[in-house]
Amino acid sequence: MNWLNGKHQTTNTFLLYFCALWKVATGIAVSISLLSATLVWSQPVPGSLDVHWNEGASDCKATPQPPLQVHAYEPQTFILRQNPCASFEANFLYLLVGSDKALLIDTGAVEDPKEMPLAKTILELLPDKDHKKLPLLVAHTHRHMDHRAGDPQFASLPSVEIVPIDLEGVKAFFRFTNWPNEIAHLDLGGRTVDVIPTPGHNATHVAFYDSRTGILFSGDFLLPGRLLIEDAGAYRESSLRVVDFLKTRPLTHILGAHIELNIAGRAYQFGSHYHPNEHRLELAREDLTALPAAFEKFNGFYARHPNYILTNPTRNLVALAIIAVAVLILIVWAVRRLLRRRRQRG
Ligand SMILES: [Zn+2]
Ligand SMILES: [Zn+2]
Numbered sequence: 001m002n003w004l005n006g007k008h009q010t011t012n013t014f015l016l017y018f019c020a021l022w023k024v025a026t027g028i029a030v031s032i033s034l035l036s037a038t039l040v041w042s043q044p045v046p047g048s049l050d051v052h053w054n055e056g057a058s059d060c061k062a063t064p065q066p067p068l069q070v071h072a073y074e075p076q077t078f079i080l081r082q083n084p085c086a087s088f089e090a091n092f093l094y095l096l097v098g099s100d101k102a103l104l105i106d107t108g109a110v111e112d113p114k115e116m117p118l119a120k121t122i123l124e125l126l127p128d129k130d131h132k133k134l135p136l137l138v139a140h141t142h143r144h145m146d147h148r149a150g151d152p153q154f155a156s157l158p159s160v161e162i163v164p165i166d167l168e169g170v171k172a173f174f175r176f177t178n179w180p181n182e183i184a185h186l187d188l189g190g191r192t193v194d195v196i197p198t199p200g201h202n203a204t205h206v207a208f209y210d211s212r213t214g215i216l217f218s219g220d221f222l223l224p225g226r227l228l229i230e231d232a233g234a235y236r237e238s239s240l241r242v243v244d245f246l247k248t249r250p251l252t253h254i255l256g257a258h259i260e261l262n263i264a265g266r267a268y269q270f271g272s273h274y275h276p277n278e279h280r281l282e283l284a285r286e287d288l289t290a291l292p293a294a295f296e297k298f299n300g301f302y303a304r305h306p307n308y309i310l311t312n313p314t315r316n317l318v319a320l321a322i323i324a325v326a327v328l329i330l331i332v333w334a335v336r337r338l339l340r341r342r343r344q345r346g
Contacts, residue, residue, distance in 0.1 A: 042211075042250060043250070044212065044213050044214030044215075044250050044252050045074055045076075045077075045212050045213055046074065047073035047074035047077060047213055047252075048072075048073060048074070049073065049253065049280075049281070049282055051071045051079075053069065053081050053259065053275075053278060053281065054066070054069045054081060054083050054084070055084065055274065055275045055276055055277075055278055056083060056084025056085045056090065056272075056273045056274045056275055057084075057085055057273065057274055058273075058274045060085035060273050064085075065083045065085040065086070066083065067082065067083050067085075067086045067110070067115060067116045067117065068080055068081070068082060068083065068086075068116060068117065068118065068121055069081040069083065070121060070125070073213065073215075074213065076096070076097040076098075076191075076212065077094070077095070077096055077097070077210070077212070077213055077215075078094070078095040078097075078125055079092060079093075079094055079255070079281075080092070080093040080094070080095065080108075080118075080121070081093075082108045082109060082110060082116065084272070084273045084274060084275050085273050086109075086110055086115060086116055087108070087109035087110050087146065088270075088271045088272060088273050089108075089109040089146040089258060090109075090258060090259070090275065091106060091108040091109050091146055091147065091257050091258060092106075092255065092256065092257050092258065092259075092281065093105060093106045093107065093108050093118075093257075094106070094208075094217050094255065095122060095125055096188060096191065096193065096210055096212075097125075097126070097127065097134065097188070097191075098187075098188025098189040098190055098191035099129075099188070099189035099190045099191070100129075100134075100135070100187070100188060100189025100190075101134060101135040101136065101137055101188050101189060102126055102134050102135070102136050102137070102188065103136075103137050103139060103186065103188055103193060103208075104122060104136060104137070104138045104139070104154075105139055105140070105141060105208055105217050105219075106139075106140055106141055106147040106148070106219070106257060107138060107140070107147070107148055107149065107150030107151050107153070107154065108146065108147070108149060108150045109145070109146035109147075109149050109150075110149055110150060111149045111150060111152060111153070113153050116150065118150045118153050119150070119153035119154050119157060122136065122154075123157075132159065133159060134159075135159040135160070135161070136154070136157075136159065136160045136161070137160075137161050137163070137186070138151065138154050138160060138161070138162040138163065139163040139195075139206075139208075140163060140165060140204075141205060141206060141207065141208075141217070141218075141219025141220065141221070141257060142201065142202040142204045142205040142206070142219060142220065143165040143166065143202060143204045144202060144220070146257075147219065147220075147257065148165055151165075165204065166204065167179075167203055167204045170204050170206065174186075174195050174206075176197070179197055180197030180198075180199055180234075180237070180238065180241070181197075181241070182197070183195065183196055183197075183245060191210070191211065191212045192211045193208050193209065193210050193211070194208070194209040194211070194245070195207075195208060196208075196209060196241060196242055196245055197238065197241070198218075198219075198221040198238040198241070198242060199231065199234045199235075199238055200221070200229065200230065200231050200232070200233075200234040200235025200236070200237070200238045200239075201219075201220045201221055201227065201228055201229065201230060201235065202220070202230055203230070203231070203234075205219060205220070205221055205238070206219075207219060207221050207222075207242060209245070209246070209249070213252060213253075214249070214250040214251055214252040214253075215251075215252055215253050215254075215255055216242070216246065216251060216253070216254045216255070216288075217255055217256075218254050218255065218256045218257075218283075219256060219257045220256065220257050220258070221235075221238065221242075221256070222239075222254055222256055222283060222287065222288060222291065222308065223256025223257060223258050223259070223260070223283070223308065224256065224259050224260065224261045224279040224280070224281065224283060224307050224308060225256075225258050225259060225260025225261055225267065225279075225308065225309070226260055226267060226308075226309045226311050227308050227309065227310050227311065228311060228312075228313055229298075229310060229311065229312040229313075230314070232295060232298060232300070232312065235295060236292060236295035236296070239288070239291035239292045239295060240292050242288060243288060243289055243291070243292060246285070246288070251285050251288075253282040253283070253284070254282065254283040254284065254285075254287065254288060255281060255282055255283075256281070256283065259275065259278045259279055259281055261278075261279040261307070261308075261309075262275070262276065262277045262278060262279055263277045263278070263279055263280075264277075265279065265304075265306060265307070267309060279307070283307055283308075287306075287307050287308070290305065294310055295310070298310050300312060300315060301315055301316055301319065302316065
C-alpha cells in the first residue's frame with residue numbers, strides 16, 4: 001500500500017510537473033505567435049515614390065498643363081499634386097482608403113472645379129462599397145486657404161463629411177480634450193490614422209500618421225521648403241511631440257504639402273509657377289529629429305538647414321519695415337542738411 005501510495009505520489013508529482021511544463025510551453029508558443037502576428041501587422045505596406053512631379057512652366061499660357069497629377073503610392077494610398085501653373089502653392093493632397101471610409105488630407109489652393117477638378121478626380125479614385133461610393137472624410141492639416149480652397153467642391157456630395165477649419169471645430173471633431181498634448185485616432189476600417197496636434201505654423205495645425213504605410217503626412221509643419229513660423233515656442237513643442245510619438249513606430253516617409261526647394265537646396269522665388277529640378281518630396285526621420293535642435297538654435301528670423309528653411313515672416317517684415325523707416329529718416333536728414341548748406345552758401 002505504502003509502495004503503491006508512493007508510486008501514486010510519484011506519478012501525481014510527475015503529472016503536475018508535466019502539466020505545469022505544458023502550460024509554460026503553450027504560453028510561450030502563444031506569446032511567440034502573438035508577437036510575430038504583431039510584427040507582421042506593424043510592417044508598413046510598401047509603396048512607390050518613383051515619380052516625376054509636374055514642375056509647371058516658365059510660360060504657363062504657352063504650355064498648358066494638366067491641373068492635377070495623381071500618383072498611386074500603393075493601391076490604397078494616392079498622392080495628388082496641384083500643378084504649379086494652376087496655383088503657385090502647388091499643393092500636395094493625400095487620399096487614404098480604408099475598408100469603411102476614405103480620408104482626404106487637404107483640398108488644395110483652387111476652388112473652381114473647372115480649373116481644378118478635384119472632387120471629380122477623388123470620386124473616380126474611391127472604390128464602391130454596397131453599390132455606393134465609399135464614404136469620404138475631408139480633413140485639413142490646417143486652416144490656411146491653400147489647404148481648404150477646394151472644400152466647396154465636396155460640400156453637396158452624399159456620404160462626404162468635412163472637418164471644420166476653426167480650432168474649436170477641429171478639437172470637437174477629433175474629440176481632443178487635452179489639446180495639444182494628446183493624440184487622436186481615426187479608424188478608416190483596417191487602417192488607423194493618428195492625428196497629432198502640431199501648432200506653430202498655424203494654431204490649427206495637425207499632422208497625420210498612417211499605420212498602414214508608416215507615412216507621416218506633415219502639411220506645412222515639415223516640408224522641403226520654408227517652415228513659416230507663427231509661434232516658435234509652440235512649433236518647437238510640436239516637433240518634440242512628433243519625435244516622441246514616432247520613437248517606437250515605423251516611419252517610412254514624411255510627406256508635406258509643398259516643395260519649395262530645388263535639388264541644390266535653393267528656394268524658388270515666392271509665387272513662382274515654375275519649379276525646375278525640384279527637391280524630392282519625401283523627408284526622412286533625420287529631418288524630423290533635427291527639428292527641435294534647429295528651433296533651440298533659431299535666431300528668430302531665418303535659418304537654413306539642408307532640407308528646409310526656418311523663417312518667421314512677420315518678424316522679417318517688421319525688421320524690414322524698421323530698416324526701411326531708418327533709411328527713410330536718414331535720407332530726409334541728409335536732404336535737409338544738404339538744402340541747409342546750399343541756403344547757407346547762397
Ligand atoms: Zn500654411
Ligand atoms: Zn501651405
